Amino acid sequence: MPTPRTLFDKLWDAHVIVAQEHGDTLLWVDRHFVHEGSHHAFAKIGARGIPVARPDLTFGVADHYVPTRGRAGTAAIPDATVRGMVEKLEANTTQYGVRLFGLEDPAQGIVHVVGPERGLTLPGTLIVCGDSHTATHGALGAYAFGIGASEVAHVLATQTIWQRKPKNMRIRVDGVLAPGLTAKDMILAIIMQIGTDGAVGHAVEYAGSAVRALSVEGRLTLCNMSIEAGARTGMVAPDETTISFLRTRPSLVSGAAFDKAAEEWLALAGDDGGRFDKEVSLDASQIAPTVTWGTSPEHALPVTAMVPDPAGIADAAKSAHVADAIAYMGLKAGQAISSIPIDRVFIGSCTNSRIEDLRAAATVLAGRKAKVPGLVSPGSSQIKVQAEQEGLDRIFMAAGLEWAASGCSMCVGMNGDLVAEGERCASTTNRNFKGRQGAGARTHLMSPAMVAAAAVAGMIADVRPMLDGRA
Amino acid sequence: MEPFKRLTAVACPLPFANIDTDQVVPARFMSTPRTQGYGGFLFHDRRRGADGQPTGEFPLDKPERAATKIIVAKRNFGCGSSREAAVYALMDFGIHCVIAPSFGEIFGGNSLSNGLLNARVSERDADTLLGELEAGARELTVDLETQRITGGKVPIQFEIDPAAKLRLINGWDDVQMTLSFRDQIAAFQQQDSVARPWARPV
Structure with missing residues (x-):
């Protein structure tokens, strides 16, 4: 009998091109999103005269620098720095033949909203972007993670990326969220429990009945903040909610080809007995509206709570950190x-x-x-x-x-x-x-x-x- | 990329946990081309007052930490945003090694791409080093081959992924390395287009 695999194991295995003895593994990239901040990476490949390996799998999105008010085309952006950043993205995507969701495109938006909306984010795909919130796409059962500028240049040049396989972690949230509570309260409660480095070195799978009950939008919010718990990637196994969401998207196969693909996507769910190196559970019914009071996402508490008192924290470093956060935030202990x-x-x-x-x-x-x-x-x-x-x-x-x-x-x-x-x-x-x-x-x-x-x-x-x- | 083998230099204690990359380099500087240098942006808003001049309060600005090349910090150094500019700011300032109990993962990858050593030590060893530096110790030696930090009262072992170690010691460029696997990449694409016909955008 084959070894049972988790959702993440299956995603990983499907993308391995070369596995080196010491653990470095070359992975195939299905989708690469670039934005204005990717200018460093384009400069790197430009300096070496390397072309973009797969412009058809690369998508540009103008989001980080675009104005949100008085928008009237790139040339009309009043701030020269901001305008320069948007122009640079336009020039780079034009030069390399990359589809750009630019300032005036009716499909423009934030990269992690546009991908799922356009049907570019699919279960079973490996997605990278020079942005730490790339794990968002994992909501649809993708292996998605943020990368730095040199890695962006590497993906542009080769459509591949080197990684060491992270460990498997499962975060289960079971039960029912109270009315008025959302995926945001859920992820803040998770970070409050495990800390901002609670999932470092792990690929997180969110599971449990409360996660299943979330819409795709809710799952996108949940996976989005994986990095705030230290995880580079977070994901939810594809199910009927995922498939219904995808059925109405543009840019993907339709008819019988879609049904066939949907079957494969549903089969990505982890096998019984798949091994997790770390497991955490939360009871959804215990989650309250959650807000942060300090300067780290782990400084989160139910809205009914009080700002903590550093004097009550035994660990000296932690106490100093809390005191520093309270001072910056202009609050009072208690x-x-x-x-x-x-x-x-x-x-x-x-x-x-x-x-x-x-x-x-x-x-x-x-x-x-x-x-x-x-x-x-x-x-x-x-x-x-x-x-x-x-x-x-x-x-x-x-x-x-x-x-x-x-x-x-x-x-x-x-x-x-x-x-x-x-x-x-x-x-x-x-x-x-x-x-x-x-x-x-x-x-x-x-x-x-x-x-x-x-x-x-x-x-x-x-x-x-x-x-x-x-x- | 310049190989990293062994470094003896001034070390600066930053006794803080969760130093995020927004603090290492604030977002407003990131439109700057790398060629202009990022060293002046390092910890900009923590080091500098409203007039843009260092207040002298931040550990890196103490006279005894001039020419710092090694930083010692607490857990989760480099968490948050994926900005490689954080590594540019550290390296352009002259930092070649950060010693901490844990690192943000994207920061780790960015460090590797630029030859910045992330040396993982236990929380206890980090606290020991921080204590010794704050008590007046100045220089540390970091040897990548033996994964040892000396210069404190007792030598300390650090951890690093074997693949990362190989790349740093040899100063390997990853694009060059990848292009040597051209045939495997081509074979993968061929087989994958049959296995996952839905994976291509329509």
């Missing part, structure tokens, strides 16, 4: 998290900008006013159109928030969408690092519904009472 006043909100990013996310926020905001300013940036230009058809844009604007175009925007601030120094932002994004949303900016991570609740309350607030009679 302060109730649900009383923290905020200055602005942001709804967007590859973590939480999909149609379901926008609907969840709009459900809370409908008929209410935001006490603070805020920006809503949909994950793709298509989602923007869909949201406008559903009237979500009018709900956001009526509440006093700004409805913008699609891009990475205020998650990383490269396009100039920044949180001012000392300002506190309730954000649907993925990183609350010092200075992430701008020098001196203070970020609290939470779900779109929780960000909407914070906007309405002017402070971090429990969304559950606001959903009475609505959800």
Whole structure:
């Protein structure tokens, strides 16, 4: 009998070209996404005169630097640096014959939203991108991971990548999430439990009934933040939810060929007895709306909790780290998290900008006013159109928030969408690092519904009472 | 890439865990071409005040840490964003080796691509080295062949993946290495197009 294999074992095995004795393995890459930040890599292959090996498997997406406001084509971007970055991507993709989802393309959006939306992200594929949130694509049963600029150059030149096989880790979430809770609360609860290096060296498979119950959008959010738990890749085994999602996508096989492929995709699920080096379990019913209070994603707590007291932490280094985070965030030990006043909100990013996310926020905001300013940036230009058809844009604007175009925007601030120094932002994004949303900016991570609740309350607030009679 | 064999140099303690790559190099500098150098961006917002000048408070800016080539830190160094610019900033500043109990994985790959040694030690050994450096020790020697760190009170062994060690010691360029497997790659593509016809975009 063949050795039982996990989902990840099967994905790995299907891509091995050369396995060296000491563990270095050359893997085939099915999809390579590049963005404005990939300029270093194009410069590297340009300097060596190497062509792009497989332009047909390479896709460009303009997202990291694109403006979200007053968009009128590349030439009209006022900031010269930003314009230069978008132009460089256009020039590089044109030179090498790579399909670009550029600024004015109706399918433009954030790379990790566009891939699944366009049917480019498929179960069983190996996907890389010079972005640490590439694990997002694992939601569809792909082996997807972020790489650095030299690796991007290597993939451009060879359509392959060297890796050592990570260990297998399974994170099970069983039971039922309470109403108003989402995949974002789930992944923050996971990181709170295992820490930001809890999954280092492992490929994570998310499993259990609560994960199965998530839509593809929810699974994308879950896998997206794998890197915040230390894992370069995270994935969910393909099931009927996956197949139904894929059936309506462009750019992939149809008819009998689709049915045949779907059979193979479903067979990727791990065998009984597949070996996991590490296992973690959570009870979904115990998860509360979760927010971060500090400067690391592991600084997460239920909204009902208090900011921790460094004096109560025995480990001196940990205590100092907590004290430092509290100081940066301008908080007090023991302060109730649900009383923290905020200055602005942001709804967007590859973590939480999909149609379901926008609907969840709009459900809370409908008929209410935001006490603070805020920006809503949909994950793709298509989602923007869909949201406008559903009237979500009018709900956001009526509440006093700004409805913008699609891009990475205020998650990383490269396009100039920044949180001012000392300002506190309730954000649907993925990183609350010092200075992430701008020098001196203070970020609290939470779900779109929780960000909407914070906007309405002017402070971090429990969304559950606001959903009475609505959800 | 320059081979890494053995390095004796000033070491600087950074007694922090989870040093993310946003701190190593803030995003706003990443549109800069590499040819302009990234050394000035290293830990920019932690080292510098509003006027852009170093405040002198950050460990790397202490006079006794001038010419630092080795950094010792706590767990999960280089976590977060995949930006290779973090490695550029370290190397352009003059850092050739980071010693820590664990590293962000993408950072690890980026380090390898650029010849920056990531030496993995136990939490206890990291704490010992940090303590000795903070108590006044200045120089360390890192020997990749024997995987030993000396210069402290007792020698410390470090861990590194064997494949990474080979690449660093030889200064191998991975594109060159891969192109030597051209035939295997071609054979894989041929066989794979039959095995997974759905894998190509339509």
